[in-house]
Amino acid sequence: MKNAFAIVGCGATAIAFLQRHLDRVAACNTPAGTIYLFEKREDFGRGAAYEADLQSNILNTKTGFITPYPHLPGHFQRWLEDHPGAWRHAFPEFRPTPESFAPRALFGVYLQDQIKKIVLRGASLGCLLVLMNAEVCAIDLIDGMETVRTRCGLSIATHKVLLFCGPLAKKVDPDKYDERVLATPYPVARLLKTISPDERVAVIGARLSAIDTVIALIEGGHRELIRMHSRSGYFPVVRGTQERVELKHLTREGVRALVAQNGPLQISDLVALFRKELAAHDPASTSAVIPLPAPPADVISFIENEINVSQAPRIWQAILYATNGFIEHLWQALDDTAQARFMREYFSFFMAYRVSIPAENARKILGYLRSGQLEFVPGAFAAPEPVDVPGLSIRGAGWEHVYDRVIYATGFPRDANLIESTLLGSLIKNGTATCHPMGGICVDPDTYRIQGRTGSARQIYAVGELTVGQFFFTSALEINGRHAFCCADAMQWREETHRVERVEEHV
Template identity: 30%
Template sequence: MSRSAGGTVATRRRARLLRTMDIGIVGAGAAAVCLLDALSQADSPVGRVTVFDPVARPWRGRPYATDVPAARVNAVPREMSIRHGDPDHFARWLRQSGHLVAPDPWTGTPFVARAVYGDYLADSAAAAIARLRERGWQVALERTVVTAAVLADERVVLRTAKGRHHAADYTVLCVGVGRPHDSYALRGRPGFVADPYPLARSLPAIHPEAHVAVLGSGLTAVDTVLGLTAQGHQGPISLVSRHGVLPAVRQRPVDVELRHFTPERLRAWARRGDPVPLARLVDLMRRELADGGHDEPRLAEEIFDLGRQGPVDRLRRQLTEVDDPDLGLRVLQRAVPETGPDVWPLLSAADRTHILTHHYRALMSLCCPMPPSTAVTLLALADAGQLRVRSGLHGVRQRAGGGFTLATAHEDLSCDTLVNAVSPPAHRIPVQARALVASLVAAGAAAAHPHGGLAVERATSRLTVEGRPSTRLHALGDLAAGSLFFTFGIPSLVDRGADITQAMITHAELADRASPRVLALR
């Protein structure tokens, strides 16, 4: 390199160091870790990051706190990496940290304990913060709740529960998914467990002979069953929900290459902004399956005929298909998470409502499957008569003498203890974030999305009001689920975190070029 060229590069680098960014992150869970890691890897100006969360042990989020070993993540390590563009990041951490996880005998891949994954999140956050500080960033964790926010003088002013104010250039809402909804107003009643996580705290108080009913049949409910089994529970266990749909059984991982239903193709459609009929997407998926020689009718049956088998029979069948040579289901499991945030905004309101009403449960069951070893445990309990799965739930009442009665479409079910493992409410705004979100909506800085959470822009996850995006406010995670559909898995958090990081950097650089300024760290 010539002296003049080197001088030019050095001058550019010094110029970059004169610019600053002040970023506020509300929430210190997995989404915040993905965002911090993306920021620490980006070629960005220096600045300040302030993370707000009152939790005693940040970065783990509700699902990945220290807990019983029986509670495991449902995805393989390559799908749990927080590093954008580096799917082996988590696997390397497992080796380097000495966590020797036995592979699942059915798939040959490890499914780590949720607490171990929480350790990975905490270590990754610490490493990202260290990298940022080495580059000159100031990073702080404020252990308090953000109760309100307003836009003022091109900045976001955050107010905390401690009465302090913090002005940021950019704010990212990483508020998580919230706790199970108390649909029957039972919180505080004897025998009612309002939230099973952490299992190590909620389950030991349950009598080993008690009949335990679990509200819900998703992954949280399955974790509850595993936790009870691990502590030697002898009494009956009933999973009770409206639909009785269990997570599907994960098949042996196979590297699937998408040829037609690709993120690149669908993002190109999204950039053009043209509406895409659902029928066009169905045709595209049919081409994908046909070109790969996959069995389209079998996959269609899984999606459209969810109730054709009872939940235990479906579980048993899917366990026999772990090594299925047909890759149709694996194609779906890759395509939906990768393309959902780009495709969803292109669908008409009628098509989105149709999917949510008729196919959402099937898609979530198929795309968020349980490890085969978990299915083996559930089947053993069912075959022994200890576990039952019931659908048609429409009411719960507390009995005068203690315990609860659950009314279903088929029978009334009595239990001694009731564990609440239902999904968060449809609006996807956790209790601790409601005041903050309400303040943004009241100020005209955010808008509720009709399918839940807040309206956001597809490409940048910026909050939008009547289609106009804010350049200062972003949402990462389930708060954006109404706009982007599949937002809660780690791969989605990683992709959206990288998009948000780039959007903030690009806006800061454009703003500086339009109005040059030199700032000291505030």
């Protein structure tokens, strides 16, 4: 098939790529052709992050900011205002103000609408988009073509394959499988069907997934005590009221200048740049900006304070968020030793302060802690194991708790060998892909082509969580959308493009 390529995983990142690809087709910079969209889930567009779920599961980015399209800020907000009939009946209590935090499932409805419009737009530009509801389990190089194989026995030869797999779950050791231990909480609606309100529950983790889990259970009528276990002891900060800022010192150019002058940077170099940036926006903040990297001694007091200070602008947060446009360059400016040290000593601290939560969720968690229905347990602990009495035991230094259910809410595993994916496992096994020492798989930072140990030039590319080691922060839609656009721009095609008349405007 002429100019055929395949996309594995049809979520928000795939939508961003397709939008950019069709823009390039319309501008005669890329040839039209056939695009196969493989999605193992029933719904196309939602992906794992925005699947149908409880309305308590909300975004942590404001409605006015979130969009899959880097060049169309506010697109989701405008869609909500222009298409109330598409969502109001299912989300009658939501008010789409720019400052609101929408249910993740509502954003999924929006993405479903986008993929439908993209398919129509593609047809108007001479691109055939074929939606394949199937799981890809292997990609074989046959006669110079990347042949996609599905679990249901289908094989399709294409010129290129793009992996937009999204967050994947952790492997479960079949020898240690226990139905009482859930490897992921999503969709959280499932928890209400499988967990009795009177069961003792442990939630492993303390970031966004864990918070979604606790809120879903308690709002769904759970009565027994829930404990949230955090090895690091950190709890996310609360998002302030600040607007976005334009950086002056902590910029891509500033980092490049430092590297050119001194070579690879150390963590202290980036901290110094951050402090200089903060002083430029808030001259009064020349001393400690973010608390020292130590977990809170009292999580209730910590959340109370966070809710209070979040009612005003938090400039340091705005500065951190403003690095979304080039955060991978900050990461790549560090040498290997500094990267390893950051992951070992500062990653948990960084994520707690970089990935904030809405005040609405903070208030809910605070209420649960105050009432005694939720406990926060910091510190290291051993993996759950069966005990003589019915239940699962979790042991730490000087303590032990027994549960009926254990829910892992720790997000995407960075180690590619631990990811539950037949496709990824086969690519690593045959040498097409290699594990990155900082997580995920190795990709070329400019073309996004995956790099294998065999040295063969395969036409397989990846954007999103699989590239976490190369790009560091790949869990934000804004960042993955930008990478998807860059990937589309970097894509090379052999034959010349031909003029295609535009029939439909941008989605």
